Amino acid sequence: MMNNLVCPHCSHSTIHEHFCSNCNKVIPIKALSYFDVFQLSENYNVDMKQLDTKLFELQRCFHPDKFINLSIREQSISLNNSALINQAYKVLKTPLLRAECLLKLKGFDIDKEEVPQHLLLESMEWRESLEVSEDERSIRQLLEEVSYKENNAYKLLTEYFIKELYNQALSIYIELKFYTRFKLEIINKLDLINDTI
C-alpha cells in the first residue's frame, strides 16, 4: 500500500517505504489508516506482540537522534512520522479507540450516533446509586457491576467484529463508551473518599 511514492527531496519515485531509494533521505509516511501505519489488516483483533515489535522498529527508524545533523526538512519529516506512529499506536493499543477507528473506516459517523433510551435510563440509575454511595464498599460494588458489564460488552464487540456485524458492533461501542466514562466517575469518587480518609 505504501508504494509509488515520490521523494519530496529529489522527486524520484521510490519503491522504499521510509527512505528514498535514490537519495536515501527520509520520506513522510503515507498511510491509509492507523492500521496501515503498522501494516496490519483492518481487524479488531490485533496481535499486540506484533504491534509492539513493529513500533520498536519504526521508532528506531525515525529516532530524532538519527536526524540531528540533517536538514530541517528531514528533521521535520521524521518528527511528523514519529507523531503519526505514536498516535496510531495509541489508537490500536486501546480497545475502545481501536473500535472507534474501525467503525469510522467502515463508514459510520460515530459522533452523530444517538445514545439509546435504555442506556440513558440505566446511566441515570447508576448516577443516583453513585451519588448516594458514601462508603468505599458500596462504591466498589458499583465498580464491579460496571466492570462486569464492560467485560461482557467487549466479548460481544469482538464477536461482532469477527462476524462483520458492524451495526451491532456500533451499538456495543456506544454502550462501552458509556461504561468507560462511568467507571472513571466511580474511580474518581473512590479517590476522593480515599483522599479524605
Ligand SMILES: [Zn+2]
Ligand atoms: Zn530522494
